[in-house]
Amino acid sequence: MSSEPRASLNTAFTDRFGCRVPIMGTPMAGVSGGTLAAATARGxxxxxxxxxxxSDPSALAEQVALFRALAPPEALLCIGFVGYSSMSVGFGRLQAALDDHRPSVVQFFAPALVPDADGCAWGNVAVAKKAGSKVVLQVGSVEEAKRALEAEADCIVAQGREAGGHGLRTELGSGTLPLAARVAELARGSERLLRPCVLAAGGITCGKGLAAALALGCDGAVLGTRLWASAEALGKDSLKRALVEAEADDVLRTTVFDTLANAYSPTPWPAPFDSVGALHNKTSKRWHGKEDELEALLAGGQGAETIAVFRAAVQAGDAESATVLAGEGVGAIGAIEPAEHIILRIEVEAIDQIRRMSGAIYVSSL
Amino acid sequence: MSSEPRASLNTAFTDRFGCRVPIMGTPMAGVSGGTLAAATARGxxxxxxxxxxxSDPSALAEQVALFRALAPPEALLCIGFVGYSSMSVGFGRLQAALDDHRPSVVQFFAPALVPDADGCAWGNVAVAKKAGSKVVLQVGSVEEAKRALEAEADCIVAQGREAGGHGLRTELGSGTLPLAARVAELARGSERLLRPCVLAAGGITCGKGLAAALALGCDGAVLGTRLWASAEALGKDSLKRALVEAEADDVLRTTVFDTLANAYSPTPWPAPFDSVGALHNKTSKRWHGKEDELEALLAGGQGAETIAVFRAAVQAGDAESATVLAGEGVGAIGAIEPAEHIILRIEVEAIDQIRRMSGAIYVSSL
Structure with a gap:
């Protein structure tokens, strides 16, 4: 057999994080277990x-064990923590998780605007660095990005408003395109010897999105929704199928779902991180724009019943009424597929697209 | 003198619209006069x-005369109309403007969701095509893009939520990155012999943004805010300076400014096109999220005074209180510059960036 030349994309991210493809699969609670992380690494x-x-260390240990069993031997163990909760409850749990699993990389999501009990930001970053982990910080605004630069993150994820799941409220965040370009520019201008990598997140589900991230000056892209609609993702098939059927227009960023979930969750997300990108379904159509009315209902006599009905929809995986986290790139998702195939296809498509762009450059003598 | 090779970007847009750079300067009322259009063409x-x-045909005639005097001889005359108002008042005014000026290209902004008096969409497109003009349609959602494809536009502008100025309300529109990628994909899949060009708009102010538009499969990019902060733009210097100082985080999409302006404007923008991307200043900080309260105030006894105060701020060019239309790419704008220089720099930067991306492709033998 002849030896086929194989093209890949080398960036500061692939160099520093030892992967072949400049893509990060984002940590999604209830979705990103060891099986998905391993399949992403195989890609x-x-x-x-x-x-x-x-809140459940044994659940994390179980997923880490799955990852160790299924991932290629060279794959790095990467664990994502919710940034503000790893600060607000003290560092005991975080320290224990780091001691137990020694992850090569940790991400803190939504970390930058919530200082710890002493008013000091970045205590969790210091803990992770001391444990020898590389640190990825997710941000949704230029202000947060500046703080992440000060914290000397190894990698900053610039997550635009079009992302699925938690993120800054609409009026605080920015779109992926201008945010990622600006954060990459700020990182390039930083005075550190080794500038942090920057990844673009939000609305990226195909190779053209990865190519766009690189065009914006980023070192790669983050996939969330695209991997949520994968075979290996934890979570209900009924919700994954809803992603396959949805279009960008069907996605809404709203606080409605968190308001409902917070009413029974022991770990509510605080403002300004309490909005989610999700499919605009019966529940959000009923309450979006009427948040005050919803709050009043939940506080009143009918509150318990409303919460019970919503919770039952979540448990049943009823996409018409439950929260179906989704980013605006959902329109390009055509099937629930193995994560490895998704990564490989996006890599090939991005390379093709970059070559096509080069072909658009026309050189003439004046 | 030696003949230096000169690189340029050839796309379906430059081919079909006879320009060298795949950039369109968007029509901005009160900003895009003949001087700016001519300077953009010189670039x-x-x-x-x-x-x-x-509403004032002589004002348009004056700007067309300026363009004819200042533009290169080969430059096409391009006129942008507000789509819904060119429908809602009948086609008399539109027809007269086309007869008077014979523009090579017309754009209809916000056209797709407002049918004419007979319930028939696209009457204005038919009028423009009959007059021999190429037609550009601006859209903000996948639904609108599908209608623009049915209308057989020559070019579709996919304008994301991060754009400055009018656009779809936050909950209806999408971010530029996923919207532009999806619309380009739909255009490529259309059954027409000559597929429409697709341009990305919203948050693009630098060459990396243009490169990202091409990466997404678009044929070019649209500049709004970047050209608003140009020497040739009509409008107040105090507002342009506010753009130079602003960061992406300072931009908000809100209905507040239209609610205030509609109260004294003879041509109010209807929902869902009545939100604008603008700098988040004293006025929007006071009223965003309290729109009901603002409506009540305007309808009540203090309404006239509130409107008078706001109108005075607009007339004075007071950036702290007036509407300062701005997109989220504003953070990359560092100075008020001649439009020609802006275009030329973006062209060079985009080409450099595409070459850099090609350099990231690493080919090995397996």
Whole structure:
């Protein structure tokens, strides 16, 4: 057999994080377990296990064990923590998780605007660095990005408003395109010897999105929704199928779902991180724009019943009424597929697209 | 003198619209006059004159005369109309403007969701095509893009939520990155012999943004805010300076400014096109999220005074209180510059960036 030349994309991210493809699979609580992280790594990207609020250390240990069993031997163990909760409950749980699993990389999501009990930001970053982990910080605004630069993150994820799941409220965040370009520019201008990598997140589900991230000056892209609609993702098939059927127009960023979930969750997300990108379904159509009315209902006599009905929809995986987290790139998702195939296809498509762009450059003698 | 090779970007847009650079300067009412359109054309891009609501034909004639005097001889005359108002008042004004000026290209902004008096969409497109003009349609959602494809537009502008100025309300529109990628994909899949060009708009102010537009499969990019902060733009210097100082975080999409302006404007923008991307200043900080309260105030006894105060701020060019239309790419704007220089720099930067991306492709033998 002849030896086929194989093209890949080398960036500061692939160099520093030791992966072949400049893609990170984002940690999604309840979705990104060890199986998905391992499948993402088999595709050549960086796969994350989501530790969520770390309220159940044995659940995390189980997912890490799955990852160790299924991932290629060279794959790095990467764990994503919710930034503000790893600060607000003290560092005991975080320290224990780091001691137990020694992850090569940790991400803190929504970390930058919530200082710890002493008013000091970045205590969790210091803990992770001391444990020898590389640190990825997710941000949704230029202000947050500046703080992440000060914290000397190894990598900053610039997550635009079109992302699925939690993020800054609409009026505080920015779109992926201008945010990622601006954060990459700020990182390039930083005075550190080794500038942090910057990844674009939000609305990226195909190779053209990865190519756009590189065009914006980023070192790669983050996939969330695209991997949520994968075979290996934890979570209900009924919700994944809803992603396949949805169009960009069907996605809404709203606080409605968190308001409902917070009413029974022991770990509510605080403002300004309490909006989610999700499919605009019966529940959000009923309450979006009427948040005050919803709050009043939940506080009143009918509150318990409303919460019970919503919770039942979540448990049944009823996409018409439950929260179906989704980013605006959902229109390009055509099937629930193995994560490895998704990564490989996006890599090939991005390379093709960059070559096509080069072909658009026309050189003439004046 | 030696003949230096000169690189340029050839796309379906430059081919079909006869320009050298795949950039369109968007028509901005009160900003895009003949001088700016001519300067944009001198840079090699397509420059538009904004006809606004066509309420003053002599004002349009004056700007067209300026364009004819200042533009290179080969530059196409391009006029942008407000789509819904060119429908809702009948086609008399539009027809007269086309007869008077014979523009090579017309754009209809916000056209797709407002049928004419007979319930028939696209009457204005038919009028423009009959007059021999190429037709550009601006859209903000996948639904609108599908209608623009049915209308057989020559070019579709996919304008994301991060754009400055009018656009779909936050909950209806999408971010530029996923919207532009999806619309380009739909255009490529259309059954027409000659597929429409697709341009990305919203948050693009630098060459990396243009490169990202091409990466997404678009044929070019649209500049709004970047050209508003140009020497040739009509409008107040105090507002342009506010753009130079602003960061992406300072931009908000809100209905507050239209609610105030509609109270004294003879041509109010209807929902869902009545939100604008603008700098988040004293006025929007006071009223955003309290729109009901603002409506009540305007309808009540203090309404006239509130409107008078706001109108005075607009007339004075007081950036702290007036509407300062701005997109989220504003953070990359560092100075008020001649439009020609802006276009040329973006062209060079985009080409450099595409070459850099090609350099990231690493080919190995397996």
């Amino acid at each position: 050549g990207a960086l796969g994350f296990i989501a530790a969520g609020h770390l | 090699g891009a397509l420059g538009f004159i904004a006809a606004g609501h066509l």
